Amino acid sequence: PSLTRGAPESAAFGGSDAPMPPLRRAGDDDDDDDDDPLTAAVRKAEAKPETPEAREALNDLPPGKTPSSGLAALLLRFNLFAVIKETCSVVGGSLIDDLEELDQEKRKERGGGGWPIKFYIYKIVLFAAQMALIYGDVRFGDMGISIFRCVFGRYCLAKILWVGKKTMLDAIKMQVPLLWVPLEVRAEDLHLLPSWVRVAFPRGLRFESAAVIKELLQRSNGLFFDCKCLLWSSVAGVAASGTALALTTACVAPRRAKRSRALVSSSAPGGSSDAVSSLFSAGVDYAAIDFSSLPTCARRGSALLSSQLGFPLSASVPFFYIRFHKPNSSKLTEWFLVDDFATVMPKLNVSRWDAMPAWVFESKTLRALAAGAALIFRGMDIRDVATSPFSLLEVFDPTIECRHNYTYTIWAGVDFVILLPDGRVLDKRLFLLELLKAYADAA
Numbered sequence: 466p467s468l469t470r471g472a473p474e475s476a477a478f479g480g481s482d483a484p485m486p487p488l489r490r491a492g493d494d495d496d497d498d499d500d501d502p503l504t505a506a507v508r509k510a511e512a513k514p515e516t517p518e519a520r521e522a523l524n525d526l527p528p529g530k531t532p533s534s535g536l537a538a539l540l541l542r543f544n545l546f547a548v549i550k551e552t553c554s555v556v557g558g559s560l561i562d563d564l565e566e567l568d569q570e571k572r573k574e575r576g577g578g579g580w581p582i583k584f585y586i587y588k589i590v591l592f593a594a595q596m597a598l599i600y601g602d603v604r605f606g607d608m609g610i611s612i613f614r615c616v617f618g619r620y621c622l623a624k625i626l627w628v629g630k631k632t633m634l635d636a637i638k639m640q641v642p643l644l645w646v647p648l649e650v651r652a653e654d655l656h657l658l659p660s661w662v663r664v665a666f667p668r669g670l671r672f673e674s675a676a677v678i679k680e681l682l683q684r685s686n687g688l689f690f691d692c693k694c695l696l697w698s699s700v701a702g703v704a705a706s707g708t709a710l711a712l713t714t715a716c717v718a719p720r721r722a723k724r725s726r727a728l729v730s731s732s733a734p735g736g737s738s739d740a741v742s743s744l745f746s747a748g749v750d751y752a753a754i755d756f757s758s759l760p761t762c763a764r765r766g767s768a769l770l771s772s773q774l775g776f777p778l779s780a781s782v783p784f785f786y787i788r789f790h791k792p793n794s795s796k797l798t799e800w801f802l803v804d805d806f807a808t809v810m811p812k813l814n815v816s817r818w819d820a821m822p823a824w825v826f827e828s829k830t831l832r833a834l835a836a837g838a839a840l841i842f843r844g845m846d847i848r849d850v851a852t853s854p855f856s857l858l859e860v861f862d863p864t865i866e867c868r869h870n871y872t873y874t875i876w877a878g879v880d881f882v883i884l885l886p887d888g889r890v891l892d893k894r895l896f897l898l899e900l901l902k903a904y905a906d907a908a
Contacts, residue, residue, distance in 0.1 A: 502530065502609065504843070514844065535608065539593045546589075557584065598622070598639075599629030606640040611792035611841075614880045616686045616872075619646045623682065624675045633658060633670075642795035644894040647678045647901060665898065670905045680751045681904065683872075685897035687754060688744060688769060690872035692891040694759050694863045695766030696785075696883070744769060745903045757870045759863060773889045786884040789837040789876075798840070800884060801833035806861075813858040818848045834860070838877040850877055 504514075506526055512518035528534045540546040544558035561584050568582040597603050603610060612618045623646035626636065633648040634657055641648075643659075650662060652669035672678055744765060756762055771777045784804035788797045809830040812822060825831055834857060835847040842850045851857045859865060860876045874880070874893065883891040 503532075532609075536590065536593070539597055539602075540589065543593055543596050545593055561589075595625050598625045598631070601629075601631065601635055601639055604640045605642070605793045609793055612645070613878050614790070614875045616682050619682050620679050622646055623648070623678045627672060627675055627678060633662065640793075642790075642793075644897055647672065647681050647897065665902050666905050668905065668908075670901060671908070677904070681897065681900050683751045684754075684900055685893050686872050686874050687751065687756060688765075688896040688900075689874045689891060689893045690756060690863065690866070691762045691766035692770060692883075693766070693861065693874065694762035694867070695770065696891070697861055697863050698759065698763040745899045755870070756872055757867050759867045762863070762867065770885070770889050770891070774887065778885075778887075778889070784886065787833050787837075788882050788884075789840055790880040790882075792840055792879065797882065798836060801829065801836060803830050803833055806830050810858060810861065813854040816853050816855055818854060821854060831857075834876060837879055837881060841878045 503523060506522050507514060507519045510518060510522035512522050523531060526534075529538060537546065540558070541548070544560035547556050547558040548554075549556060564584070565582065572581070605611070612622050622641075626641075626646070626648065631639070631648075632654060633643065633650045634654040636643070636648050637658075643662075648670075649672060650658065650666045650670040655663045655667070655669070767778065784802060785806070786800040787803055788800050790797055805828045809825055809828045812825050815821070831847065838845070838847050838850040847857075859873065863873070866873045880893055882893075885891075
């Protein structure tokens with residue numbers, strides 16, 4: 466298709482149909498050339514994963530080149546571990562002793578009671594990771610570090626960076642992909658930051674509390690969920706009627722205003738009469754937004770997408786494209802064409818794979834989802850990642866989340882972006898950017 470104008474992602478559109486990876490069973494060779502350091506070491510040794518030869522190749526790597534040795538160095542640095550050379554053993558470090566004493570003092574202040582604090586290994590590791598982030602001793606790309614892309618995975622990272630007073634400039638040095646999470650911007654750093662940052666936040670960006678960061682993340686997630694509800698509502702109609710993928714736009718008034726890179730104009734606290742601007746208003750309380758009604762969510766999604774290009778959605782959308790965020794990187798996969806969505810989705814409404822028709826495994830919908838899963842679960846077949854076909858259905862079917870007033874917007878731990886044929890984009894990063902702009906304008 467010709468994408469002469471549209472949202473920012475349209476400029477990155479390359480080709481109409483990316484190659485579909487074959488479905489692989491666990492243990493098969495992974496032909497992806499973009500290997501992480503551990504996979505590269507195993508390949509160099511010409512060994513197969515999870516074999517004695519592969520373990521030997523990994524054991525031969527120098528200290529600091531494996532996740533476990535890097536973690537050990539971090540634990541030693543922060544005195545969470547100590548090595549007794551005489552016995553070649555590891556014990557708790559001096560910091561744990563200090564923390565235990567601090568806990569005893571706090572318990573005395575409270576008049577005793579309760580159990581003494583226990584430092585289990587997972588607590589030690591999490592504490593070390595927080596310290597590394599606060600000190601800035603992390604390079605997400607070089608170290609192959611990623612985060613679970615759910616709201617609270619993002620919030621955990623964002624809160625640690627905010628508590629550690631790490632700004633967007635610091636995050637760039639740490640190789641944190643921008644717009645993963647809300648980041649503060651110092652006005653004095655603007656000349657060192659990308660041009661879009663200077664345009665979006667000419668006075669900088671600061672957050673009053675971690676609660677503000679949490680709400681921004683929840684709302685960007687909610688906006689994406691609204692768009693997903695719109696997409697699913699159209700697919701449900703397709704499955705029932707067998708017609709083209711229709712997106713109902715009767716509730717949306719035509720919008721002829723020109724749009725640039727921004728989705729909508731930022732609005733002041735309290736919102737405005739404009740249905741779309743109010744979605745991004747800094748004055749909207751996330752807790753008051755209702756996600757329990759699929760039609761309501763779909764109407765919000767329709768208004769949001771209709772605003773992107775300044776005119777309503779097309780009468781029908783017979784196909785769309787999807788791409789996935791790569792771990793520990795700002796890069797995304799190629800676009801995958803999905804033109805059999807409406808016929809595949811009903812077939813996934815079962816609990817077992819063994820009764821699945823063979824054509825479903827060759828469908829573009831399933832192969833695209835397999836490509837996304839392979840980013841985290843390398844070399845694994847999609848049937849091993851999603852043990853039930855129904856769990857794949859839930860990636861797009863929002864009815865269960867609506868029933869519980871939840872918003873689910875990831876697949877296999879990664880984010881995805883959807884591109885409609887006319888250039889409109891469902892992208893959590895763009896929604897977060899608009900929310901951040903509105904927040905900065907209202908400050």
